[in-house]
Amino acid sequence: MSALTDTWGRVATDLRVSLTDRCNLRCNYCMPAEGLDWLPDDSVLTDDEVVRLVDIAVSRLGVDEVRFTGGEPLVRRGLVDIVARTAKLDPRPEISMTSNALGLARNAQALADAGLDRVNVSLDTIRPDTFHEITRRDRLHDVLAGLYAARDAGLGPVKVNAVLLRGVNDDQAPELLRWCVGEGFELRFIEQMPLDAQHAWSRTEMITADEIFARLDTEFTLTPAAEPRGSAPAELFAVDGGPSTVGVIASVTRPFCGDCDRVRLTADGQVRNCLFAREESDLRTPLRDGSSDEEIAQRWVRAVANKLPGHGINDPAFLQPARPMSAIGG
Ligand code: SAM
Secondary structure (H helix, E strand, O other): OOOOEOOOOOEOOEEEEEOOOOOOOOOOOOOOOOOOOOOOHHHOOOHHHHHHHHHHHHHHOOOOEEEEEOOOHHHOOOHHHHHHHHHOOOOOOEEEEEEOOOOHHHHHHHHHHHOOOEEEEEOOOOOHHHHHHHHOOOOHHHHHHHHHHHHHOOOOOOEEEEEOOOOOOHHHHHHHHHHHHHHOOEEEEEOOOOOOOOOOOOOOOOOOHHHHHHHHHOOOOEEEOOOOOOOOOOEEEEEOOOOOEEEEEOOOOOOOHHHOOEEEEOOOOEEEOOOOOOOOEEOHHHHHOOOOHHHHHHHHHHHHHOOOOOOOOOOOOOOOOOOOHHHHOO
16 A cells, blocks of 8 residues: 655545536636536546546555545536445545535435435525525525435535625624524635636635634634644634534635645546646546556555645745636535
8 A cells, every 4th residue: 555645744645536527506706607618528537437546545545535526516427326336445435525515405315325424515605695696596595405405314514614705795604603503514614715717816805714703703702622623624613612613714824734634636537736736647548548556546646745835825926726626626
């Protein structure tokens, strides 16, 4: 067994697999209203190819956690089957999914039965008008139905990921937290990152972790949670003494690259050792040219070895990666 170790001593054990670059929402901080030029079908890994790569990661490279994402993973037709086959791998990894929950109400039980352990649902507001303003779709009721179905199917703890946008929903942070606490969902606020397709991100416009705390402090008492953070991206806080918690993922203002244990696989079979990497390593070509599992594993090892010490967002010379978040896999 080789480990996915980089030259700074970090070991990647958490694999994020993008199953498609397509999405059925158009969140304005992610992509333009008309969508993007989607990947051609023949460049997207087949279900068999995805499962083969995940098997290599789990059985040869020490990956013990697999998170399916996108784009929107629920629009991938073979999702339930991919989850079921992942759950049969040896050793069996933890299996989770990041989703906007559209259609999850129909699929939550099948996904749980297939072996999905947990879901993170992206939801930036519980107000229908703000939901439409951000996502350009009137689908809040579908997202809520998906969240409840995930909870009923035992896909917990169900986490809710929210991005705050200045002048749009930043005043709704306490309302969203109160709702999540009441419903038993674990809310995590994510700082907006320079990963949008439009390249419109601005440091002065983004809502920082300090601003998130200031908005929550008006209604809640937050105290650092007892459990150690480890390699988790979220800093956790007990809400009003607990047991409910809220997380803040402050990738921009409080980077946590030194503890990163993540590696990403795009829907077209490229390994990215960081969300912000400017280079990718192609696994699709060896996958399709008859290379052995061991050869592919060794390519993967080399791809991670080059990982930079940090994402560099705060360096004056920072350049946004060519692919947006939706194509990399969030
Ligand atoms: N469609 C799925 C979903 O909605 O969760 C998975 C992909 S989506 C790109 C994953 C997460 O990335 C969502 O929570 C979304 O809000 C977040 N996201 C997208 N663009 C972002 C950005 N520029 N900065 C921070 N988070 C972003």
